[in-house]
Amino acid sequence: MIKFFRKIRQNLLMENKTGKYFKYAIGEIILVVIGILIALSINNWNEDRKAKTYEEQVYTQIYKDIKADSLNLSLVIKYYKQKDTLMNRILYDSVPSIEYETINDENQYTFPYGIRLITNHDNISNTKKGYQLFKTFNTMDIDSDSLSFSIEDYYSQAIINEKYELVKNATDRNITEFQQKDWFLDFAVNHKLNLDYLDYINNSRDFKIRVFDYQLFAIKNHNRDLIQQQELAEIIKEKIKDRLEK
Template identity: 35%
Template sequence: MIKFFRHIRQRLLIENRFSKYSLYAIGEIILVVIGILIALQINNWNEERKNNAFEKEILSQIQENLIQDRTNLININIWQQRAFEASEKLVSDSLRAKNKDSVSLWLGEVVHFSRFQSLTNSYEALKSAGLQTVKNKELRNSLGIYYDDKVNHVNKALSDIEYAFNYQWLPLMEAHASHFEFRKILEVEDMQRFFAETNVWRILMLNRDNIRASIANLQNTLDAINVTLSLMPENLNSSE
């Protein structure tokens, strides 16, 4: 093909047909430009196809991570609800008159902590590639709200409860149990003496407030997950 155009160009020059040569040269330039534009368009199509494939794959992984996070948070929330109910019963005056076993049982619900580790690898990979890879602006914002805001808040709330366990509850129970292990508060010989201490009630009420705040954070975080999942494309699990 190149030889064919070169032959035409040489013949026009030999015949001294400059006007036709000029038109030919312009036409040749136009063909080159069209070829470049077609090549660029094909390249853009390939890049868009790659970006779409990456977006679908990364969102599919994030979707799976969010579902697992939601399951973990629901389980933590169940424990926190039980701990809050137990705290309310322990704080109430009516429960103080109940027997030692009942008090110990409820205290066992209160004195524990949970940890939450969000699955963030896929989201971090998305951030490295650029959040603009996700075309849906509302979905981008929702992902940021969950991973960069809600996760931090819920972990802060849970860490407050863990701090109370390690630095408030443990010293108290170790002082009242000769061989302390988790939930060995059931073996405390004098529950009335244990609850008579001012620190016990202060810590109990503080812990109750921390649990209440934790439950609110857990629910907000679960709501953020549900909103984000509702914005995910419907065809993520398809092979198309």
């Protein structure tokens, strides 16, 4: 093709048709420019298509991650709700007396109104595979997009969860201090019901205070954050579905 155009130019020069030569040269330049613009347009289209495909993959992964998070959040929220009911009965002296009559060597560890209520906790470990991919985006659109703000907000709440640390600290403190009680070895090692332990969980003011502290940290604060996180997770899921359907 290049040889073809070159031959035409040479013939025009040899025939001393300078005017036609310059017109032809200008036309050739225009054709080259048009060819370059078409190539750039195709390249940009390919790049946009690749970016769109990658964006869809990222949002699909985030959707899967948040869906899994939401399921785990539901389980933990339900777990804390059940605990809240038990703790309120302890704090308001509404545990039926017959409940304490059922405790024995075999079931004292799983007894719902015992120390196990305030010596364990649960938390969410968020799946961040999609979020790590999301962080690789580097466009103005993604930075100013409402969906991206929601995603950033969700993971900032999930990563920085100081209230969970309060629950964990309260739990660890209870375990450490219970280990100093005379009845603890019977409870944890000998699997023998110690009457002092029964009296402690039934009548002790100290036990009620610990229950109140745990409820404050776990139910009133941490669990409230988990509920908000789940609500945000559901909002993001809907936004992602809308985005992917466009």
